[in-house]
Amino acid sequence: MKMTNHLGVTVGRYSDKGCKPGNQDFHGAYLPREPQLTAKGVAVALADGISSSEVSHIASQAAVTGFLEDYFCTSETWSVKKSAQRVLVAINSWLYAQTRQSQYRYDRDKGYVCTFSALVIKSTTAHLFHIGDARIYRLRDARLEQLTNDHRFWVSREKSYLARALGINPHLEIDYHSVQLEPGDLFLLATDGVYEFLSEAFIVDTLQRDDGDLDQAARRLVSEALQQGSDDNLTAQLVRIDSLPASGAGEFQQQLSDLPLPPVLEPRATIDGYRIVRHLHASSRSHVYLAIDPESGAEVILKAPSVDLQHDVPHLERFLTEEWIARRIDNLHVLRTFPPSRRRTALYTVTEYIPGQTLAQWMIDHPQPNLETVRGIVEQIAKGLRAFHRLEMLHQDLRPANVMVDHSGTVKIIDFGSARVAGIEDSSQPADTARLGTAQYAAPEYFLGEGGSPRSDIYSLGVITYQMLSGQLPYGAQVARSQTRAAQNRLVYRSVLHDKRDIPAWVDDVLRRAVHPNPAKRYAELSEFVYDLRHPNQSLLHRSRPPLIERKPVAFWQAISAVLAATVAYLLAR
Incomplete structure (x- = not known):
């Protein structure tokens, strides 16, 4: 098995108009260089126009070129699935709008319509996206496997209709699935003008015989289909997996191999020009310093992993993930990092200095804040969290110690060591983040070994x-x-209402929903939670105060006991 630090593929293709006056097929591939190769992978796409449309070739070209251009413009933090689906939905909307604005608006089969199939190869996984009746095959160990389903509706053995296509409806259904790769895997993307006229044995024999020249293999497939009577446009596209990246190989592994861990730094010491002012925090996992940036003279935070963890690769990767995330989030309520302006000689990160205190310390100093103050802090935290969720990230360790309140009252989320990034998970084995968070604030589903969701951060x-x-x-x-679902179903929420605090009853219902043990019963969006925390839900306005048994169960049973005792005494007296 050939494993390297990079993904290696070879692409071959051939297309022919066949007996048709023009070629309505369109195909393309994009093999980027680093760092895009690791971040986004390789993309191969194929579109097939429909014969009833005179403008279908325009749709095919627009679909393929649009996908190959726009997919690589999506965020690095997004998963392949989200990136590709967002692009395809946009392309479908554009094609549908073109038809609606054209002379073909009353006959969509003559509009800007085409089938579409794409293969995105990232790290050690192939992601397949399919709409229509082109096909994607995989050849492995001399066995040809069809990986897509034909979206055709058969009226009879001789007659069928295309059931799905790009641009035919405002709503788009996309078939998606992923497969793990092995070096030597060979993928074939082919239109119906090719595969309907070739036997499986011929395809396998051709792909094995011309494995060294994929362009020749694609040409041979198309030529044979023509000789067998193909009456359609013909396109064959081949992708061979030459090498796969080793597990974990990528940007973070490169930094870990290039940079040593810095020693414990004392005040007045310098590292790469940064002058250490003082130690702010030290633990078995990291050292945090206040330092002066020599170029701007500004105070910054310099954070370095503990030398005791120099062989703990997962921890060091999470350490580097923090800076990677901070560079991609531009939000007032999320800690800001500074890109390196000069070469670093050791492994550390540099972020802004926030003069203030953690929310944990703030809560000690303000044991009974009023409701409006709490709302203001929560709304700021929610704005920072939304910045994570929009980029398909989860913080996964939101707690008072990871929130800073500066001297002006601005709230910022810090410490992203437990964050989960969909785009990074596509490139490596997902980290075991189920127990990375702090137990008191971690969502119940993490203790079941389940993955998190935005609802986990809302909890x-x-x-x-x-x-x-x-x-x-x-x-x-x-x-x-x-740590079992049955045990979590037995959890009893403790009402936040009590006699010493003036809290509206409906706020308690909002919190009860936000921290429900079952994620499906929590708020789905941060905006819903924040809105309900400030605006009473109409369904809760007329609800009565919780009964005494919920607010003060001991007092309730004492009262019951007193009544029973009085009743017994009365009966005995009679």
């Missing part, structure tokens, strides 16, 4: 909100001990 924000209003946790310490 953490809900717990923080609850704690600011009550000084306690909604389930005490029971969540971390509840």
Whole structure:
């Protein structure tokens, strides 16, 4: 098995108009250089116009060129699936709009319509996107496997209709699935003008015989289909996997191999020009320093991993992920990093200095904040979290110690060591983040070994909100001990309402929903939670205060006991 630091592929293709007056097929491939090769992969696309349309060739060309251009412009933090689907939905909307604005608006079969199939190869995975009746095959160990389904509706053995296509409807359904790669895998993308006229044995024999020249192999497939009577346009595109990146190879691994860990730095020491002012924090995992940037004279934070963890590769990768994330988020409420302006000689990160205190310390200094102050802090945290979620990231360790409040009252999210980034997971084995967060604030699903979602971050924000209003946790310490679904179903929410705090009853219902053990019963969006926290939901306005048994169960049972005792005494007296 050939494993290297980079993905290596070879592409071959051939297209012919056949007996048609023009070629309505269009195909293309883009093999980027680093760092895009690691970040986005290789993309290969094929579109087939429909014979009933005179403008279908325009749709085919627009679909392929648009996909290959726009896919590589999507965020590096997005997964391949999200990136490609967003691009295809946009292309479909454009094609549909072209038809609606043309003379073919009343006959969509004559409009800007085409089939589409694409293969995106990133790291060790192939991602397939398919609409229509072109096909994607994989040849492995002399066995040809069809990886896509034909979207055709058969009226009879002789007559069928295309069931799905780009541009035919405003709503687009895309077939997507992924397959793991092995070096030597050979993929064939072919239109119906090719595969309908070739036997499986011929395809396998051709691909094995002309493995060294993929252009020749594609030409041979098309030529044979023509000789067998193909009456359509013909296009064959081949992709061979020559080498795959080793597990974990990429930007982070390169930095880990190039840069040593810095020693413990003392005040007045310098590293790459940065002058250390003082130690701010030290633990078994990292050292945080206040330093002076020699170029701007500004105070910055310099963070370095502990030398004790120099062989802990997963921890060091998470350490580097923090800076990678911070460079891609531009939000007032998220810690800002500074790109290196000169070559670094050691492994560390440089971020802005936030003069202020953590939310954990703020809560100690303000044990009974008013509701409006809590709302203001929560709304700022939510704005920072939304910046993560829009880029398909989860923070996964939101807690008071990871939130800073500066002297002006601005709130910023810090410490992204547990963050999950969909785009990075496409390139490597997902890290075991189920227990990376802090137990008191981690969503219950993490303790079941399940993956997180934006609702998991909403749970953490809900717990923080609850704690600011009550000084306690909604389930005490029971969540971390509840590691089965049955145990989590038995969790009892403790009302945030009590006699010493003036909190509206409907706010308690908002928090109850935000921290529900079942993620499906929580808020789906941060905006919903923030809105309900400030605007009473109409369905909650007329709800009565929770009964005494929920607010004060001990007092309730004491009252019941007193009534029963009085009743017994009365009966005995009679």
